[in-house]
Amino acid sequence: MTKSYFPSLQNVNKAKLTLNEILSATPLTENLNLSEQFSAQVYLKREDLQIVRSYKIRGAYNKIKSLSAEQLKNGIVCASAGNHAQGVAYSCQKLGIQGKIYMPTTTPRQKIKQVKMFGKQFVEIVLHGDTYDAASSEAWKDCTENKKTFIPPFDDPLIIEGQATTALEILQDSTCQIDYLFVPIGGGGLIAGVGSYFKQMSPNTKIIGVEPAGAPSMSESLKKGEVVTLENIDKFVDGAAVQRVGDLPFQICQQVIDDIVIVPEGRICTKILELYNRDAIVVEPAGALSIAALDYYANQIKGKNVVCIVSGSNNDITRTEEIKERSLLFEGLKHYFIVRFPQRAGALRDFVERVLGPTDDITHFEYTKKNSRERGPAFVGIEVQDHKDVEGLLTRMQENGFVYEYVNDKPDLFQYLI
Numbered sequence: 420m421t422k423s424y425f426p427s428l429q430n431v432n433k434a435k436l437t438l439n440e441i442l443s444a445t446p447l448t449e450n451l452n453l454s455e456q457f458s459a460q461v462y463l464k465r466e467d468l469q470i471v472r473s474y475k476i477r478g479a480y481n482k483i484k485s486l487s488a489e490q491l492k493n494g495i496v497c498a499s500a501g502n503h504a505q506g507v508a509y510s511c512q513k514l515g516i517q518g519k520i521y522m523p524t525t526t527p528r529q530k531i532k533q534v535k536m537f538g539k540q541f542v543e544i545v546l547h548g549d550t551y552d553a554a555s556s557e558a559w560k561d562c563t564e565n566k567k568t569f570i571p572p573f574d575d576p577l578i579i580e581g582q583a584t585t586a587l588e589i590l591q592d593s594t595c596q597i598d599y600l601f602v603p604i605g606g607g608g609l610i611a612g613v614g615s616y617f618k619q620m621s622p623n624t625k626i627i628g629v630e631p632a633g634a635p636s637m638s639e640s641l642k643k644g645e646v647v648t649l650e651n652i653d654k655f656v657d658g659a660a661v662q663r664v665g666d667l668p669f670q671i672c673q674q675v676i677d678d679i680v681i682v683p684e685g686r687i688c689t690k691i692l693e694l695y696n697r698d699a700i701v702v703e704p705a706g707a708l709s710i711a712a713l714d715y716y717a718n719q720i721k722g723k724n725v726v727c728i729v730s731g732s733n734n735d736i737t738r739t740e741e742i743k744e745r746s747l748l749f750e751g752l753k754h755y756f757i758v759r760f761p762q763r764a765g766a767l768r769d770f771v772e773r774v775l776g777p778t779d780d781i782t783h784f785e786y787t788k789k790n791s792r793e794r795g796p797a798f799v800g801i802e803v804q805d806h807k808d809v810e811g812l813l814t815r816m817q818e819n820g821f822v823y824e825y826v827n828d829k830p831d832l833f834q835y836l837i
Contacts, residue, residue, distance in 0.1 A: 426576070435587055463727055466728060467730070483570060494519060505534050518542045550662060590617075598724050599724075603705050605661050606664050607637055611675070628676050629709050636662060637669070649663070655745070658704065658733075688745040701732050703731050747802065753782070776812060776815075778804040
């Protein structure tokens, strides 16, 4: 494939016909809460309602269906943090072919179970490494040694063209000119496909990519004019946390992206909770990316027609507490301290009565010493109702003689204690 590759409308239409064998179009629906909040018409493309609960099935099936009998003879291999794996697994089961799926050891248990469920007896799962990139390296090694066919998650024309069918459906279902399209970015396959289709069919639509702050691979690559590999990433937004974007998606994104918004993980968590509480929509962290970006475009999108792609809903319920914690920390509602209580009777009672505000709540309390606990400092977590309340909390601690160390703004200590 040459560097001049750009997805053609003909190939996207062909991919759509292929996908019609197993998929129905996902809905494009206006979200009344978001529309009211941003004084715009905000529509959600509900890829979370796919049969495998993410858009990844589009590219996976399109690629696998194109393979020859010779290519399939030794089986296929893929590497994935979860959603691509489910798409490949479902494709293997529907087509009756054998697949081997490499996943990072950090993959949520729920996603591993889903892969097994979708693939049934047609897939074997191998957990390897802490990141997608480590799993991918091992998968490629398997392909080289055993002459298997690798199914990439994003860096392939047929994968990109499969993902582009999302755009085809959006434009078919839309009854108005779309002014802004917000698209989550992981490896870049989705935004490359969707962006290229829109630039040909709706060139006035602004294509806004969205990345998590802990893994801004595409943003950094576009800044430097070449694909870069990030040394360290935050793997929390597992569906979009890659150290290196694909070469083909990068080349296409240079031509189709109008802007990229970088969203902190805490804000993403806040949006996950809001979507659930307000609309009963369950999304994974990557699925909330595009909606979390709207806050940064609040002024530009007023009165406009906006589409956000909700990329997936494969969330593990065991992550709920972490999601709540990250959201509270980001919103300034949760604060941690190391408190050195005065060595006198009733110091803890005084702390509760004189330091805590009427709506403050101690959510964590732990002495740092197992023996002679009262002689050592305590690790205290306090939740406030308004982010401004922490100012009064700090003032009252000082006025009442409580020596403390604020932990939230000390990343190394915070990670060690929390």
